[in-house]
Amino acid sequence: MNKAEFEQLLKRYRDDTLQDGELEKLYAYIDEGTYPEVIDQWLDETFQDPAYAVHSKDYDPSAVFTLLEDRLEKKKRVFGWWKAAAATAAAAVILLLVNISLQQRNKPVPINVTAAADFDAPPGKNGAVLTLANGSQILLDSSSNGVLAQEGNARLLKEEGRLNYHKNGIVRNATPVYNMVTTPRGRQFKLVLSDGTQVLLNAGSSIRFPTVFTGRERRVEISGEAFLEVAQTAEMPFVIQLNKSEVVVLGTQFNVTDYSDEDNARTTLLEGAVKLRTAMQEMVLKPGQQARMERNNGRLSSKTVDTDQIIAWTRGRLSFDNTNFADLMRQISRWYDVDIVYKGAIPDIHIGGSLHRDVNLSIVMEFLGTNGVHYNISDRTITILP
Template identity: 30%
Template sequence: MRNIEIIEALKIGKLIGRNQSGKATEKEVDEFSEWLAGPEANQKLYDEIVDEDNIQKSFDRYGQYDAQSQWEHIEPKLKTRIRRFYPLQFVKYAAAIALPILVTTAIVLLNKNEAGQSELTSKVEVLEDQKETVLLTLADGTQVDINELQQDTITERNGVKIENRKGDVLAYNNTESSAEELIYNTLKVPVGSRYSIVLADGTQVWLNSKSSLKFPVQFGKESREVHLYGEGYFEVAKNEASPFKVYTSKGVVEVLGTEFNISDYYDDDFSAVTLVGGVVKVTNNKDAIVMAPGDQSLIYDADKHIVSQKVDPEYYVSWTKGMFEFDNQRLDYILRKLSRWYDVSVNYDYVVLKELRFTGAVESKDDIEVILSRIERTCGVYFEVSGSEITVKRD
């Protein structure tokens, strides 16, 4: 099968999945309607794809598909040709492994309203008494347990008041005065939690699970600079005289006033900057990229070129609303997201299983067993669970 045929098949699968889930954009609805109104064969293909018996047959065929032997045949070619590989060239190799199930998995959704659940081997252990708490580290090194904080305000050594608001929000005095001496606080959010902070300039930051933000109690005159580890969603207060900069492990994001998401976890190969509104500039030692809304920049290393692509930002900020939403994402990407929230480790029996793709949405308040059982029902994989370790196996 030619590359263009593969890409077209995956595109159709995605359009059907998005329309079936009710999450299609207006453009996707139009594209799907146009495709369905085309040749009579399109309607016939659609009926076959959404037929439950055919979906089950696809799963059964995958169960007999020897993906590991296909990978062992292909892997040496990847190693010998890696220096001159381009993304389109890789498609044909990935398709040889995964094509029998990709279209089906694109349209069978992780719908939280589905009835019934698969039995997992054993339950994932999430020990409540071992969970960490949200910690605020003050300039003098004092650590404040926000979960146990009783008073409404905290006072820093320079007199700045920190308000402990309802709804998991800390707020610093919003003042126009600039600090002569910068003193820093650090807010650390543990596994399975989210927290929000309003900085002294009015900028609000939402921090995801296993993330931390280092920031000045009051900003200086010339710039506003913070340091992020993990994932944060920023709504930056506009101040043309003082650019706002976010430092990550691989680069710097600079803005005047805008909304964007940054994901910069140590176990990812890249930092991802996703722009919701406004304009930002992303820089590293190699590149400087100006982004527009809907752009996503991937920074793989401080000394490598930045990769840009168009995305739907909603999927990358859904965590701020207590959701996990995925649009044709790799299983490896999805399970890394879940591992950070539920504090579990993930292993794979076959490396090719990482390449399976899914579209769907689940709530982060659900038990992980519920989410895993839904994934199990969508394609030929199952999860073997031992304590806090999950192994992904071919069904």
């Protein structure tokens, strides 16, 4: 084993630049245990990096490494993971241990975890339900590639795991025909609308839209969370109807979040320009800004945000930036299709960290367990204990 290569693999993992096959190599180095000092040095560098750290050294590197080894060995024994999966788990645990130390800088990483589980959930995957104009439904998880239906003046094709709407020639003043794509918990899905707009739906979301756009605007309805790359058509603005607000777009990349179980709806702009409208206010966003609409009073506010963190889910990551515990558990509930029950008060902690979305639920919950969060998992229900 090459020490320099191990160092580079850890650095590339932290920078999210690992190539195909390198997670397996990273696991092999960790599993061999030849260079524990490399882990120590990597943790030191991470804590000293302004992008990750608060310049604190009140963590125990040996405890981190021991906990990492214990978790990997437990996973191999209990779940019989092959090395590729274990590599993903290993990398996830490393980064999460670092980040939780950052968030709780006055607490060393604990070794004793109080948790019980007789159930483990795989991560979410691609899939959705397509509802046609006549109310019939097509399960996109299992449907084959090819033509699925003819809806109005559009032909529906499933190609390479996504749904494409192809307009049949020039359409003028046709009566709109509406479809809906819904992602249940534990699913995400990509579709391309008839104008070329690309939509990626997160878990627990939906979009309702005409199969072909006609008239003066392109109007769709979205609930949950979606990332959109809107095709530019200046003479026909793109309008998203949310629960109590709407987003007017000309051509841009942005993320919308409007879950009914959250206190606010959020629109985050990456490129271009969007206008937010409510019954009381209007607001124009610039790239890098996020608008929030409070459900209780409808008021809009804006701030500058880390857009990479906001759209991390589109790149296969769960990312937390000082996220409160209840928000974190809602994300876990949607992606892993589990229910959350609190026995007692909701823990008053904030979480920072990141991990790949293709790890099992048990890895995520062990991350929380290292923070002193007590829980049981049974029959697709996570019970948070006092």
